[in-house]
Amino acid sequence: MNGFIHSTESFGTVDGPGVRFVVFLQGCPMRCQYCHNPDTWKMHSGSVRSAQSLIREYERNQAFYTKGGITVTGGEALMQLDFLLELFTLAKQKGIHTCLDTSGITYRPVESDYNRKLDELMAVTDLVMLDIKHIDPQAHKELTGHDNGGILAFARYLAQKNVPVWIRHVVVPGITDDPGALTRLGQFIGSLSNVKALDVLPYHIMGTTKYRELDIPYPLEGVPPATREQAMDAKKIILTAFWQVRRGKQ
Numbered sequence: 480m481n482g483f484i485h486s487t488e489s490f491g492t493v494d495g496p497g498v499r500f501v502v503f504l505q506g507c508p509m510r511c512q513y514c515h516n517p518d519t520w521k522m523h524s525g526s527v528r529s530a531q532s533l534i535r536e537y538e539r540n541q542a543f544y545t546k547g548g549i550t551v552t553g554g555e556a557l558m559q560l561d562f563l564l565e566l567f568t569l570a571k572q573k574g575i576h577t578c579l580d581t582s583g584i585t586y587r588p589v590e591s592d593y594n595r596k597l598d599e600l601m602a603v604t605d606l607v608m609l610d611i612k613h614i615d616p617q618a619h620k621e622l623t624g625h626d627n628g629g630i631l632a633f634a635r636y637l638a639q640k641n642v643p644v645w646i647r648h649v650v651v652p653g654i655t656d657d658p659g660a661l662t663r664l665g666q667f668i669g670s671l672s673n674v675k676a677l678d679v680l681p682y683h684i685m686g687t688t689k690y691r692e693l694d695i696p697y698p699l700e701g702v703p704p705a706t707r708e709q710a711m712d713a714k715k716i717i718l719t720a721f722w723q724v725r726r727g728k729q
């Protein structure tokens with residue numbers, strides 16, 4: 480089976496444990512205002528490649544990946560579920576550590592063929608990196624174009640399946656740094672038994688040139704990048720709430 484691939488990166492160091500082969504899939508239904516990859520949004524574009532060819536590309540540098548593996552990201556990787564399932568199944572047959580980086584936006588908590596395939600995918604997925612962009616449904620909708628009901632349900636689904644998860648949250652000044660919302664985010668992820676790490680990242684403006692090239696107005700024009708200190712402060716608030724819930728459960 481072929482997939483629509485935006486690009487690959489041979490030596491990724493921020494997309495899961497160790498040094499990783501990172502595959503960026505094409506296509507995303509979200510429109511996050513701070514997205515720095517608007518060139519991945521379009522479905523059915525990019526290069527058309529087989530899962531086998533990506534595994535071969537991995538194998539060319541596999542000596543570097545002994546503590547790493549493959550990460551598939553996007554765009555939204557779950558938009559190409561069949562392809563992803565084939566790629567991760569092949570990877571697991573070869574003993575490769577697999578990580579899915581996703582927004583969880585495609586998930587709906589219903590009986591469906593899609594969810595049955597998702598169950599199969601989770602059986603060959605070692606780690607999920609899940610972005611929670613805002614805990615408040617309305618604020619999430621303003622930020623991304625979608626509410627977060629399916630995403631939070633996906634987080635609970637991963638907990639039920641006991642799939643290890645790293646949570647990511649981007650701090651955008653004035654938009655995703657409200658202490659009350661950060662506390663609720665911490666309480667939510669504290670209720671999940673499978674969260675292994677929390678990454679809180681400062682918003683940056685490195686993607687703005689891509690918007691100019693694509694002739695798309697940049698939605699956060701004038702919003703300053705977040706500092707590392709702002710990200711650290713946000714992380715402290717999230718973790719305080721997280722541990723309150725965790726300790727209450729012990």
Ligand code: SF4
Nearest residue numbers: 507509511514554582
């Ligand atoms: S989910 Fe990721 S790729 Fe899609 S719009 Fe948001 S930041 Fe961009």
